Amino acid sequence: MSPAVFLLSAVLVSPLLWAQAPAKTFVAADFQVPEIYVSRQGTFKLKPLVPKYAKLDYDAYMGSIEHLQKTFSFSTRWPNAGISLADAIRDTEGEEAGFHARRKFTYAVLNPVESRELGCVYISPSTKEGYDATVRMWVTENQAIIGFDKRLYEEVKLWLRARWPFERVAFIGSEITREEFMKLPDKAR
Numbered sequence: 117m118s119p120a121v122f123l124l125s126a127v128l129v130s131p132l133l134w135a136q137a138p139a140k141t142f143v144a145a146d147f148q149v150p151e152i153y154v155s156r157q158g159t160f161k162l163k164p165l166v167p168k169y170a171k172l173d174y175d176a177y178m179g180s181i182e183h184l185q186k187t188f189s190f191s192t193r194w195p196n197a198g199i200s201l202a203d204a205i206r207d208t209e210g211e212e213a214g215f216h217a218r219r220k221f222t223y224a225v226l227n228p229v230e231s232r233e234l235g236c237v238y239i240s241p242s243t244k245e246g247y248d249a250t251v252r253m254w255v256t257e258n259q260a261i262i263g264f265d266k267r268l269y270e271e272v273k274l275w276l277r278a279r280w281p282f283e284r285v286a287f288i289g290s291e292i293t294r295e296e297f298m299k300l301p302d303k304a305r
Contacts, residue, residue: 141218162223174204176233183257244300247286
């Protein structure tokens with residue numbers, strides 16, 4: 117085979133090979149990802165954020181726009197008054213897809229009877245050296261006022277240590293500030 121034919125065949129075949137290669141997952145294929153966590157006191161539970169919870173999620177963050185812009189997103193882009201329920205449904209569809217693909221895990225923090233969302237927990241791969249995972253959390257303004265964010269952090273920390281395969285987790289906003297985390301060296305790709 118001439119070098120030109122080889123190069124042409126490599127160019128034509130390579131995209132097909134890439135398309136067939138499995139996407140990199142965040143956790144091992146044999147790790148059973150938890151579908152539910154019930155708090156030690158039974159006062160809240162974590163369940164994957166899926167379209168079934170879109171309305172609860174929407175109500176939670178739309179009722180705490182200013183609080184979340186100051187404490188979680190540090191931006192007026194999310195949440196904002198222009199977000200529709202249809203937007204929220206699409207967002208939860210994306211979160212569900214990421215969960216099933218094992219690329220990231222987003223959990224709704226629900227009251228025991230699942231009639232109200234209290235916040236969210238995001239478990240993602242770390243892009244920074246020294247950590248294999250990151251956790252970001254938010255709670256509604258009324259839950260922050262009563263200190264629920266601190267209880268949620270303690271519970272999630274224990275749950276991850278007991279149930280998840282991570283060695284070093286960056287709890288952004290609880291153990292390390294967003295600014296400190298961003299200054300860390302990036303992982304080699």
